[in-house]
Amino acid sequence: MAALxxxxxxxxxxxxxxxxxxxxxxxxxxxxxxxxxxxxxxSTATLKEIFDRYAxxxxxxxxxxxxxxxxxxxxxxxxxxxxxxxxxxxxCGVLDQSKEGRISFSEFQAFEGSLCVPDALYKTAFxxxxxxGNGSVSFDxxxxxIRKTTLHKNIPFNFESExxxxxxxxxxxxxxxxxxxxxxxxxHDFHDEYASNAFKGKDSEGNGFISVADFExxxxxxxxxxxxxxxxxxxxxxAKAGPNGNQVSYAYFVAFLSLLSNMELIKRVxxxxxxxxxxxxxxxxxxxxxxxxxSQITPLEVDILFQIVQHLHSDNKILYEDFQAMAPxxxxxxxTRRLTEIKAVSKPEDRGIGMQVLESLYRFAxxxxxxxxxxxxxxxxxxxxxxxxxxxxxxxxxxxxRNSFDCFKKVLRHEGFSGLYRGLVPQLMxxxxxxxxxxxxxxxxxDKLRQANGGNLPYWAEMIAGGCGGASQVMFTNPLxxxxxxxxxxxxxxxxxxxxxxxxxxxLGFFGLYKGSRAxxxxxxxxxxIYFPAYAHLKPAFADENGYNSPLSLLTAGAIAGMPAASLVxxxxxxxxxxxxxxxxxxxxxxxxxxATRKIYAEEGFAAxxxxxxxxxxxxxxxxxxTLVTYELLQRVFYIDFGGSRPTGSTSESLAAAPxxxxxxxxxxxxxxxxxxxxxxSKFGLLLPRFSHS
Numbered sequence: 269m270a271a272l273x274x275x276x277x278x279x280x281x282x283x284x285x286x287x288x289x290x291x292x293x294x295x296x297x298x299x300x301x302x303x304x305x306x307x308x309x310x311s312t313a314t315l316k317e318i319f320d321r322y323a324x325x326x327x328x329x330x331x332x333x334x335x336x337x338x339x340x341x342x343x344x345x346x347x348x349x350x351x352x353x354x355x356x357x358x359x360c361g362v363l364d365q366s367k368e369g370r371i372s373f374s375e376f377q378a379f380e381g382s383l384c385v386p387d388a389l390y391k392t393a394f395x396x397x398x399x400x401g402n403g404s405v406s407f408d409x410x411x412x413x414i415r416k417t418t419l420h421k422n423i424p425f426n427f428e429s430e431x432x433x434x435x436x437x438x439x440x441x442x443x444x445x446x447x448x449x450x451x452x453x454x455x456h457d458f459h460d461e462y463a464s465n466a467f468k469g470k471d472s473e474g475n476g477f478i479s480v481a482d483f484e485x486x487x488x489x490x491x492x493x494x495x496x497x498x499x500x501x502x503x504x505x506x507a508k509a510g511p512n513g514n515q516v517s518y519a520y521f522v523a524f525l526s527l528l529s530n531m532e533l534i535k536r537v538x539x540x541x542x543x544x545x546x547x548x549x550x551x552x553x554x555x556x557x558x559x560x561x562x563s564q565i566t567p568l569e570v571d572i573l574f575q576i577v578q579h580l581h582s583d584n585k586i587l588y589e590d591f592q593a594m595a596p597x598x599x600x601x602x603x604t605r606r607l608t609e610i611k612a613v614s615k616p617e618d619r620g621i622g623m624q625v626l627e628s629l630y631r632f633a634x635x636x637x638x639x640x641x642x643x644x645x646x647x648x649x650x651x652x653x654x655x656x657x658x659x660x661x662x663x664x665x666x667x668x669x670r671n672s673f674d675c676f677k678k679v680l681r682h683e684g685f686s687g688l689y690r691g692l693v694p695q696l697m698x699x700x701x702x703x704x705x706x707x708x709x710x711x712x713x714x715d716k717l718r719q720a721n722g723g724n725l726p727y728w729a730e731m732i733a734g735g736c737g738g739a740s741q742v743m744f745t746n747p748l749x750x751x752x753x754x755x756x757x758x759x760x761x762x763x764x765x766x767x768x769x770x771x772x773x774x775x776l777g778f779f780g781l782y783k784g785s786r787a788x789x790x791x792x793x794x795x796x797x798i799y800f801p802a803y804a805h806l807k808p809a810f811a812d813e814n815g816y817n818s819p820l821s822l823l824t825a826g827a828i829a830g831m832p833a834a835s836l837v838x839x840x841x842x843x844x845x846x847x848x849x850x851x852x853x854x855x856x857x858x859x860x861x862x863x864a865t866r867k868i869y870a871e872e873g874f875a876a877x878x879x880x881x882x883x884x885x886x887x888x889x890x891x892x893x894x895t896l897v898t899y900e901l902l903q904r905v906f907y908i909d910f911g912g913s914r915p916t917g918s919t920s921e922s923l924a925a926a927p928x929x930x931x932x933x934x935x936x937x938x939x940x941x942x943x944x945x946x947x948x949x950s951k952f953g954l955l956l957p958r959f960s961h962s
Contacts, residue, residue, distance in 0.1 A: 310936025383937030549723030619911035639703025642895030653883035691755030698748025710737030738796030747781035787844035826893030834888035
């Protein structure tokens with residue numbers, strides 16, 4: 269016999285709506301929005317118009333809905349033909365509080381309002397059991413409904429036994445009636461009692477063990493709302509990996525239920541063991557230590573957790589993303605709207621060398637755009653930094669600029685606004701591949717080092733990956749910067765001949781474009797080795813409670829990470845600048861890195877190595893902030909899943925929200941009517957027959 273909502277679309281709705289009550293997706297008397305958080309109650313006029321359209325009975329000039337009008341035609345909860353009339357009557361009884369066998373407009377409107385309260389799931393279930401409409405539920409009413417469910421027909425609950433659980437709620441003689449508040453707790457506890465009762469029923473020998481097949485049947489029939497598709501498809505294999513092989517003990521059964529019921533606590537244990545990181549892989553020993561510190565998770569539950577992980581991805585370590593595959597009451601909300609959403613591989617195991625190459629090209633293209641954006645945003649600061657670093661003291665007379673701000677004012681006064689962007693075009697031509705290869709190489713190295721370390725990425729590996737990114741960019745950086753620097757300082761000589769990027773390139777020649785490359789290596793390798801690890805650890809710190817990084821948080825993390833990285837490598841940047849500019853008459857010339865270091869120190873002192881440090885920090889910090897936020901936002905907007913790693917913080921972990929009804933007549937609270945009924949069925953096992961017995 270098919271259960272209600274047996275279509276694939278409805279089963280999908282079931283999985284997301286099992287926790288409408290516990291999730292609190294409806295937080296006030298006005299309906300919560302399914303997408304935004306604030307769906308207004310439908311107006312009386314709108315509801316009346318819809319009600320009159322579906323109502324087929326008229327009594328003394330007043331329209332009423334029949335059971336078929338409401339359940340089949342309006343809500344679509346049962347098929348139009350061969351539907352189970354008993355189920356129809358029971359479902360309609362939720363609205364028909366007068367028990368007259370028809371629905372008035374006042375009852376129709378009242379139910380729309382009841383769907384908007386925070387405890388709509390439990391209230392709907394209560395109204396289903398309150399068959400006489402007196403505001404309470406008796407033992408006989410409860411048994412009458414339960415015995416009509418598909419669950420009871422498959423796995424009967426023994427109501428005839430001298431169950432202390434039933435007596436505690438309904439009294440020794442089972443004559444007590446329970447109110448709504450008591451019923452809500454009873455229904456919650458009854459579902460757990462049902463599972464225990466089912467275990468006892470399957471344990472025919474009374475030795476505290478059931479078969480794996482019986483365990484699977486109980487879990488799928490009674491606790492399906494705790495199972496994701498991944499866990500459900502592996503449940504037999506997971507159970508067989510337990511301590512008793514083809515048998516499941518009661519202790520294992522209880523621990524399994526407790527683990528899946530407390531997934532939020534399990535997540536907190538994980539985050540406690542990783543100090544808040546959502547990317548670290550955690551071993552069983554590390555997790556167990558963290559669990560014992562919190563003292564609420566048993567070792568058996570931890571064993572089961574890692575058995576599940578082992579069957580999910582054949583690894584002995586758990587990642588935060590594994591919880592998404594284990595917790596059906598959670599989902600990862602994609603906050604940024606995607607313009608593309610392409611899944612290049614069906615699963616990570618299908619990711620070959622060709623796919624890795626395509627992923628690198630994808631990252632390179634996005635990195636080019638991000639690099640050009642970041643460079644343009646801070647180019648005036650970079651020009652000021654370059655002129656400050658090239659300014660000599662001790663051998664060339666009076667200083668042209670007193671400080672960075674004075675330099676900015678004089679450029680603007682003598683060269684105009686366009687002077688602040690002198691040399692931008694060659695900068696953009698070079699910065700695109702420069703930043704692209706840097707970002708791509710860092711991501712590539714991080715992926716490889718993470719794989720080599722069993723899913724973990726220690727600090728030293730992060731620094732090596734960053735250093736690889738920094739070293740790889742020099743082939744683009746050095747020619748780019750020597751041209752840029754010569755164009756930037758050309759404007760210092762009043763009335764001097766204008767030079768172009770092409771003239772600089774012709775004058776230098778191919779090998780001349782790499783003058784100062786050693787200093788460039790000395791600057792870029794340490795910079796990236798500091799910057800990328802700092803950024804990776806600052807991102808989670810600025811993420812919200814759901815693990816999502818907003819653009820502002822990405823910009824902040826990128827900017828802060830750039831401060832120590834930019835300032836600490838300033839001496840190498842000063843040496844590089846001196847080597848790459850053309851010395852004017854009377855200025856000191858340098859033959860290499862060591863020669864420049866000795867002469868700068870001898871003529872200008874130690875402080876000269878830190879010239880332009882503030883300007884450099886003010887330029888590099890926001891530049892890399894803008895570059896990284898652009899890079900990550902582009903990956904969110906132009907989403908392509910190559911089966912590799914993705915930037916953390918791009919999704920927000922949220923409680924599942926109800927999907928909006930596609931029926932335009934489902935307004936106000938009725939937008940969640942089908943999900944509410946689906947939640948009643950899946951969470952409490954109240955699966956009513958959908959079709960007629962005949």
